[in-house]
Amino acid sequence: MTEAAKDTVRQRLLDAAVRKLESNGPESLQARPLAAEVNASTMAVYTHFGGMPQLLDEVTREGFARFDAELAGVPHSGDSLVDLLALGLAYRQFALQNPQLYRLMFGLTTPGTRRAKERDLTTDGSPSTLSEGVSAFNHLVGAVAKAVESGRIHAEDPVAVAGQIWSATHGYVLLEIAGVFGREGHGLVTTLRPMIINLLVGLGASREDVEASMARMSGAGR
Amino acid sequence: MTEAAKDTVRQRLLDAAVRKLESNGPESLQARPLAAEVNASTMAVYTHFGGMPQLLDEVTREGFARFDAELAGVPHSGDSLVDLLALGLAYRQFALQNPQLYRLMFGLTTPGTRRAKERDLTTDGSPSTLSEGVSAFNHLVGAVAKAVESGRIHAEDPVAVAGQIWSATHGYVLLEIAGVFGREGHGLVTTLRPMIINLLVGLGASREDVEASMARMSGAGR
DNA sequence: GACCTCCTATAACGTTGTTATGTACAGAGG
DNA sequence: CCTCTGTACATAACAACGTTATAGGAGGTC
Numbered sequence: 001m002t003e004a005a006k007d008t009v010r011q012r013l014l015d016a017a018v019r020k021l022e023s024n025g026p027e028s029l030q031a032r033p034l035a036a037e038v039n040a041s042t043m044a045v046y047t048h049f050g051g052m053p054q055l056l057d058e059v060t061r062e063g064f065a066r067f068d069a070e071l072a073g074v075p076h077s078g079d080s081l082v083d084l085l086a087l088g089l090a091y092r093q094f095a096l097q098n099p100q101l102y103r104l105m106f107g108l109t110t111p112g113t114r115r116a117k118e119r120d121l122t123t124d125g126s127p128s129t130l131s132e133g134v135s136a137f138n139h140l141v142g143a144v145a146k147a148v149e150s151g152r153i154h155a156e157d158p159v160a161v162a163g164q165i166w167s168a169t170h171g172y173v174l175l176e177i178a179g180v181f182g183r184e185g186h187g188l189v190t191t192l193r194p195m196i197i198n199l200l201v202g203l204g205a206s207r208e209d210v211e212a213s214m215a216r217m218s219g220a221g222r
Numbered sequence: 223m224t225e226a227a228k229d230t231v232r233q234r235l236l237d238a239a240v241r242k243l244e245s246n247g248p249e250s251l252q253a254r255p256l257a258a259e260v261n262a263s264t265m266a267v268y269t270h271f272g273g274m275p276q277l278l279d280e281v282t283r284e285g286f287a288r289f290d291a292e293l294a295g296v297p298h299s300g301d302s303l304v305d306l307l308a309l310g311l312a313y314r315q316f317a318l319q320n321p322q323l324y325r326l327m328f329g330l331t332t333p334g335t336r337r338a339k340e341r342d343l344t345t346d347g348s349p350s351t352l353s354e355g356v357s358a359f360n361h362l363v364g365a366v367a368k369a370v371e372s373g374r375i376h377a378e379d380p381v382a383v384a385g386q387i388w389s390a391t392h393g394y395v396l397l398e399i400a401g402v403f404g405r406e407g408h409g410l411v412t413t414l415r416p417m418i419i420n421l422l423v424g425l426g427a428s429r430e431d432v433e434a435s436m437a438r439m440s441g442a443g444r
Numbered sequence: 445g446a447c448c449t450c451c452t453a454t455a456a457c458g459t460t461g462t463t464a465t466g467t468a469c470a471g472a473g474g
Numbered sequence: 475c476c477t478c479t480g481t482a483c484a485t486a487a488c489a490a491c492g493t494t495a496t497a498g499g500a501g502g503t504c
Contacts, residue, residue: 175385175389202422265485
């Protein structure tokens with residue numbers, strides 16, 4: 001586990017898969033073209049991953065790792081509400097810049113590998129069991145907990161409140177990716193920002209407090 | 223357009239496709255097995271639909287039609303807040319009973335037909351352009367508008383507010399389908415109901431008013 | 445040199461969506 | 475009754491997919 005050679009065939013395959021997914025969609029993730037792109041044989045997919053489903057699992061894991069890193073990189077200010085808002089915007093930012101990856105992470109895509117023999121056929125893919133996904137969610141839980149501790153909002157169970165904020169942001173982001181809100185940035189001001197503000201106000205924050213915190217963020221757009 | 227013979231090959235194919243999708247997942251929607259299930263030749267898919275992508279488009283349209291009918295069937299009480307809450311629960315009900323169909327409707331699945339030559343490669347499928355989808359959304363907009371008119375909540379733009387409620391419910395439902403909230407009904411009480419309540423409170427409704435309306439619904443579970 | 449192990453390259457198999465080609469049957473006009 | 479026409483069906487073939495089987499080659503250890 002030395003995290004050694006980065007330029008191995010396995011790593012190149014994984015990187016190419018992420019790149020291909022994001023630029024050409026899930027149906028472009030095919031064994032032969034993928035292997036050819038990194039000058040490897042088709043068999044490399046099987047020797048290094050075991051098959052396309054396992055390779056996709058690794059892509060998902062990679063996606064959650066990047067997502068987690070992105071959310072971890074959100075700077076902590078002294079203002080817990082500002083942090084909470086910043087987290088929501090960073091969430092949107094990641095999803096919009098990696099829409100295909102985001103949908104794959106949450107099991108909302110079924111790539112070309114339809115040879116689905118033994119994939120979890122319980123009901124669906126439950127990505128919440130991935131440790132990186134849990135870690136990403138915990139950033140949100142922590143921000144909520146701090147806001148509760150500092151008395152900015154009221155909540156009995158920070159985890160439940162985080163689930164609410166997660167649900168709302170998740171749904172908004174997917175609809176924005178689908179193009180429901182029209183041109184770039186339009187949904188942000190008409191939907192996401194007021195929705196989060198309304199949620200926080202419903203959680204006991206004063207509207208003036210929230211909007212002041214919102215204004216305290218740089219540009220409020222990014 | 224007489225909407226005549228229901229028992230035509232085309233209709234049987236469509237019905238079988240919806241049933242197969244919901245029971246066996248998107249990857250099970252394959253031309254040969256589907257045609258065999260209704261005792262038709264594989265070519266029937268092409269003579270009646272033109273190909274698998276077009277058949278899937280019809281399945282999507284059928285899904286939105288059912289969704290629209292489901293939301294239209296929500297009874298209107300005199301209480302606009304009750305109606306709004308009932309709409310949200312009916313929304314969840316439909317999505318949970320037809321998870322595969324729901325995801326297909328919102329472009330969140332890429333079924334077996336990866337022979338995607340001419341599908342909308344702009345960025346993604348934008349299902350909002352389907353008239354049935356717009357109709358379903360308008361039910362929500364109407365309910366919001368009534369709540370605003372009756373002074374139960376405050377909103378400058380009912381469409382924008384409907385977009386917020388839609389986003390939140392959409393995201394919650396997808397996470398519940400993915401199994402994030404654990405056992406049946408758990409997410410409803412810990413996440414969806416309080417989230418909607420918080421949103422409405424943030425929109426100017428009094429918490430007592432909302433919770434009274436919520437209690438006024440039958441069982442509050444269905 | 446001989447052996448083992450890992451990775452790679454080529455070829456083949458079964459199944460997918462799709463296309464091409466031939467066939468059956470209904471109705472219209474003579 | 476025959477023929478023409480058009481729509482729906484059935485059979486077979488094609489390219490491409492994931493996957494498997496099998497053979498070849500590089501690097502270390504004895």
